[in-house]
Amino acid sequence: MDFKVWTDYLKAAQLVTDCGYYGTVEPADLAGTELYALAENDEDLVACIMVIRSGAQAYVDYLVVRQDCRGQGLALLLTDCVAHVLYKQKVRLVHSCVSGENGASAKMLMKYGAKIGWPYINGLVRLEDSNGNAED
Ligand SMILES: CC(C)(COP(=O)(O)OP(=O)(O)OC[C@H]1O[C@@H](n2cnc3c(N)ncnc32)[C@H](O)[C@@H]1OP(=O)(O)O)[C@@H](O)C(=O)NCCC(=O)NCCS
Numbered sequence: 001m002d003f004k005v006w007t008d009y010l011k012a013a014q015l016v017t018d019c020g021y022y023g024t025v026e027p028a029d030l031a032g033t034e035l036y037a038l039a040e041n042d043e044d045l046v047a048c049i050m051v052i053r054s055g056a057q058a059y060v061d062y063l064v065v066r067q068d069c070r071g072q073g074l075a076l077l078l079t080d081c082v083a084h085v086l087y088k089q090k091v092r093l094v095h096s097c098v099s100g101e102n103g104a105s106a107k108m109l110m111k112y113g114a115k116i117g118w119p120y121i122n123g124l125v126r127l128e129d130s131n132g133n134a135e136d
Contacts, residue, residue, distance in 0.1 A: 001046065001074075003081040006037035011045045012062075019064045021102070030062075036082050038074055047078045051086070057093040058086055063105070075108060083112075097124070 006012055009027035012035050016025040030050060038047040046069050050062040060082070065074045086094065096114070098105040116122075128134040 001038050001040060001077075002042070003078065004037055004039060006035040006039070006045070006048055008043075008045070009035070012037070012048045012050075015045050015048055015066060016062050016064050019067070021064070022062060025062070036078065036085070038078050047074050049078055049082055051082065053091065056091055057095065058091045059095045061096070063108075075104070076111070079108065079112070093120075095122075097122075 009030045012030060013025045013027045016022055034051040034053070036049050036051065037045055039045050045066070047065040048062065049060055049064075052059045052061075063075060063079065065078075083094070096109060098109060100106065126134055
């Protein structure tokens with residue numbers, strides 16, 4: 001299993017879509033982002049994560065492990081590898097947003113010592129139309 005920068009947006013979009021958590025994700029949705037992966041034989045995508053940078057901060061999302069490979073510590077492994085890359089590149093603050101119902105992700109965030117609230121304000125804004133409607 002190799003950790004690598006992943007450039008095949010088609011396969012990544014397929015893996016993310018197949019997991020069912022994020023809805024349909026098109027390759028174009030990933031354009032301009034950095035993808036990292038765990039892969040077998042150089043091309044079999046097993047897990048991926050997306051990073052968007054903003055100076056010394058980064059936002060991570062689309063953490064997905066292929067269904068048949070879950071429960072083996074791969075999400076933690078991939079997250080650790082990416083954390084090392086980002087730290088070496090001077091990123092010091094990582095943002096992530098998970099649904100409170102997602103036990104697996106919440107547990108991972110807590111393992112990383114994720115802080116809720118102070119000293120930062122994590123602002124979530126739901127966008128609606130002028131009638132107060134929001135389509136998902
Ligand atoms: C979340 C996800 C990435 C975890 O991948 P994984 O490789 O199975 O996770 P790991 O084996 O590295 O486990 C990481 C920790 O989460 C825990 N965990 C994994 N799946 C879990 C679940 N369904 N419920 C509760 N905890 C879970 C593990 O027990 C482990 O903690 P531990 O070491 O204390 O046991 C995977 O389930 C997935 O791809 N889910 C669909 C997409 C998703 O929800 N992405 C994250 C959104 S932010």
